[in-house]
Amino acid sequence: MFDVILTVPMNDLSRGIERDRSLLQSVVDSVFDSGHVVMGPQHDAFQVELARYLGVTSAVGVASGTDALELAIKAAMPAGRGTVLTAANAGGYSSIAARRAGYHVRYADVDKDTLCVNEDTITRGLADDVGVVVVTHLYGHLTDIRQLVEVCHSRGVRVVEDCAQAIGARRDSQAAGSFGDLGAISFYPTKNLGALGDGGAIVTNDQEFAARVAQLRQYGWESKYRVTVPGGVNSRLDELQAGFLRAKLPSLDLVNDRRRAIIQRYAEAAAGGPMTILPADGEHHVGHLAVARMADRSRGRAELSKRGVATDVHFPVLDYQQPGLKGDECFLPVSEKATEEVFSLPCFAELTDDEIEFVCDAIRSLAS
Ligand SMILES: Cc1ncc(COP(=O)(O)O)c(C=O)c1O
Numbered sequence: 121m122f123d124v125i126l127t128v129p130m131n132d133l134s135r136g137i138e139r140d141r142s143l144l145q146s147v148v149d150s151v152f153d154s155g156h157v158v159m160g161p162q163h164d165a166f167q168v169e170l171a172r173y174l175g176v177t178s179a180v181g182v183a184s185g186t187d188a189l190e191l192a193i194k195a196a197m198p199a200g201r202g203t204v205l206t207a208a209n210a211g212g213y214s215s216i217a218a219r220r221a222g223y224h225v226r227y228a229d230v231d232k233d234t235l236c237v238n239e240d241t242i243t244r245g246l247a248d249d250v251g252v253v254v255v256t257h258l259y260g261h262l263t264d265i266r267q268l269v270e271v272c273h274s275r276g277v278r279v280v281e282d283c284a285q286a287i288g289a290r291r292d293s294q295a296a297g298s299f300g301d302l303g304a305i306s307f308y309p310t311k312n313l314g315a316l317g318d319g320g321a322i323v324t325n326d327q328e329f330a331a332r333v334a335q336l337r338q339y340g341w342e343s344k345y346r347v348t349v350p351g352g353v354n355s356r357l358d359e360l361q362a363g364f365l366r367a368k369l370p371s372l373d374l375v376n377d378r379r380r381a382i383i384q385r386y387a388e389a390a391a392g393g394p395m396t397i398l399p400a401d402g403e404h405h406v407g408h409l410a411v412a413r414m415a416d417r418s419r420g421r422a423e424l425s426k427r428g429v430a431t432d433v434h435f436p437v438l439d440y441q442q443p444g445l446k447g448d449e450c451f452l453p454v455s456e457k458a459t460e461e462v463f464s465l466p467c468f469a470e471l472t473d474d475e476i477e478f479v480c481d482a483i484r485s486l487a488s
Contacts, residue, residue: 126428126474126475126478127428127429127430128428128429128430128466128471128475128478128479129430129466130430130431130432130464130466131310131466131468132468132470133309133310133314135470136314136469136470137316139470140367140368143367144316144364144367146367147162147360147363147364147366147367148360148363150162150363151359151360151363154359156359157358157359157360158356158358158359159356159359160359161359162359162360162362162363162366163181163356163357163358163359163362165362165366166179166181166357166362166363166365166366166369167179167180167181167321169366169369170305170321170323170365170369171323173288173295173369173372174295174296174297174298174303174323175293175294175295175298176295176297176298176303176323176324176325177324177325177326177327177330178323178324178325178327178330179321179322179323180321180322180323180330180333180334180337181319181320181321181337181356181357181362182319182320182321182322182333182337182355182356182357183318183319183320183337183354183355183356183357183358184306184308184318184319184320184355185213185282185284185304185305185306185307185308185311185320186213186216186217186220186306186320187217187320187337187353187355188304188305188306188320188321188322189213189214189217189218189254189280189282189304190217190218190220190221190353191322191333191336191337191353191355192280192302192303192304192322192329192333193214193217193218193221193223193252193254193280194221194336194351195302195322195329195332195333195336196251196252196278196279196280196301196302196329197221197223197251197252197278198251198276198277198278200251201248201249201250201251201252201276202222202223202224202249202251203223203224203225203226203247203249203250203251203252204218204221204223204224204225204226204250204251204252204253204254205225205226205227205228205242205245205246205250205252205253205254205277206218206225206226206227206228206237206253206254206255206256207227207228207230207236207237207254207255207256207258207455208227208438208439208440208450208452208455209230209235209258209435209438209439209455209458209459210256210258210282210435210439211434211435212435212439212442212445213256213282213284214254214256214282215439215445216445217254217304218252218254219445221351222351223251223252224249224447225439225445225447226245226247226250226447226448226450227245227438227439227440227450227452227455228241228242228244228245228253228452229241229244229452229453229454229455230258230452230454230455230458231263231454232454232458234258234261234263234398235258235259235261235398235411235454235455235458235462236255236256236257236258236261236263237253237255237256237263237268238263238268239265239267239268239271242255242268242271242272243268243271246271246272246275246277250277251276251277251278252277252278252279252280253268253272253277253278253279253280254279254280254281254282255268255279255280255281255282255300256282256284256285257281257282257283257285257286257289257296258285259285259398259400259405259408259409259411259434260285260286260289260312260379260400260405260406260407260408260409261286261289261398261400261404261405262286262289262290262291262296262404262405262406264291264404265279265281265299265300266299269299269300278300278301278302279299279300279301280300280301280302280303280304281296281297281299281300281302281303281304282303282304283296283297283303283304283305283323284304284305284306284308284311285311285312285406285408285409286405286406286408287305287311287312287313287372287406288312288313288372288373288376288406289376289403289404289405289406290403290404291403291404297323298323298325301324301326301329302322302323302324302326302329302333303322303323303324304320304321304322305320305321305322305323306319306320307319307320307321307361307365310468311408312372312375312376312379312406312407312408313365313368313369313372313375314368315361315364315365316360316361316364317358317360317361318361319357319358319361319362319365320355320357321357332349335348335349335352336349336351336352336353337352337353337354337355337356338352338354338355338356339352339353339354340352374469375469376406376407378407378469379400379406379407379408379410379467379468379469380400380401380405380406380407381407382407382410382467382471382476383397383398383399383400383405383407383410383467384400384401385476385477385480386410386412386465386479386480386483387399387400388480389479389480389481389483389484390412390483390486392487393483393484393486393487394414394415394416394420394486394487395412395413395414395420395483395486396412396413396414397410397411397412397413397465398411398412398413407467408467409434409464409467410464410465410466410467411434411462411463411464411465412431412462412463412464412465413458413461413462414461414463414486415461417433417460417461417462417463420463420486421463423482423485423486424465424482424483424486427481427482427485428478428482429465429466429478429479429482430466431463431464431465431466432463432464433462433463433464434462434464435459436459437459438452438455438456438459440452465479465483466479
């Protein structure tokens with residue numbers, strides 16, 4: 121069907137930058153004109169606009185998603201506890217953040233369909249030393265955590281949502297990041313709302329947590345040069361990134377729609393074949409990654425690659441199997457099986473219709 125041999129990449133940031141060039145350039149100009157480079161008017165306005173978009177009372181800009189997790193965990197950890205319970209299949213970010221905060225990490229298995237933790241797996245992992253549960257809304261799927269949050273709260277445990285892959289996902293009009301005590305967001309350039317560099321934010325409906333993370337991101341200062349909270353760091357969202365994010369925020373819902381639609385096309389193409397696509401079939405999923413599952417993953421990836429379709433694996437190693445993250449012995453059967461079978465297909469809003477069809481053709485060819 122395609123005479124010209126295409127290669128479809130996993131991502132291509134240059135397309136969005138080229139399309140938005142004049143908008144982004146005007147942000148650069150206004151930051152230069154303002155003379156503010158950190159914590160200035162762009163940053164302040166972005167915090168307000170992000171909080172409004174998510175329906176929360178506070179958003180605090182920080183320098184990355186990993187910093188957002190670290191500071192949210194630090195703010196949330198109840199006195200006398202020191203363990204974070206989280207998933208092991210989500211790229212290691214929560215583990216790294218929790219360790220940087222000085223806490224022990226333990227892992228819970230994931231749901232076999234969503235590959236995210238659920239009430240059951242978390243309840244099995246709760247123990248007296250657990251003070252914070254980090255729920256990663258993996259691949260863009262906003263896990264229904266209302267019950268999970270209740271169970272945690274009844275045991276004095278706080279819940280941090282990792283929304284790095286799920287910004288804009290909603291259940292009953294409520295946004296990811298507003299179900300737990302705090303939400304952590306990444307604006308890494310490939311995220312659904314991506315900066316042109318690093319950036320992150322912590323969101324919450326709790327004024328005390330908001331004040332605490334606002335102190336923690338700037339040395340633990342209560343006011344200039346007065347450190348009243350231990351564990352402070354330097355993690356600020358700069359003016360250029362805040363300005364770029366403000367310019368892109370109004371189109372986030374459209375971006376999420378497009379990503380969802382791409383995944384639905386892949387799912388239709390895969391129907392009846394050897395590969396399944398994790399569904400992204402409602403506003404609770406923002407299609408951050410198009411994730412396929414196939415028992416013979418190597419064959420699937422090799423065939424797609426031969427046909428010019430790039431793939432990747434999110435994520436290839438469980439946290440407790442990473443040499444640099446080793447901790448307690450652990451065996452999580454659902455996570456282990458999924459880690460051997462999942463791989464990701466190209467999914468970004470700037471994919472052309474022809475490219476999507478090209479990927480669908482390659483998917484269909486796996487069935488023959
Ligand atoms: C699920 C998840 N959590 C946290 C992060 C960390 O974000 P950052 O790269 O901005 O530190 C990422 C992405 O990189 C992520 O995918």
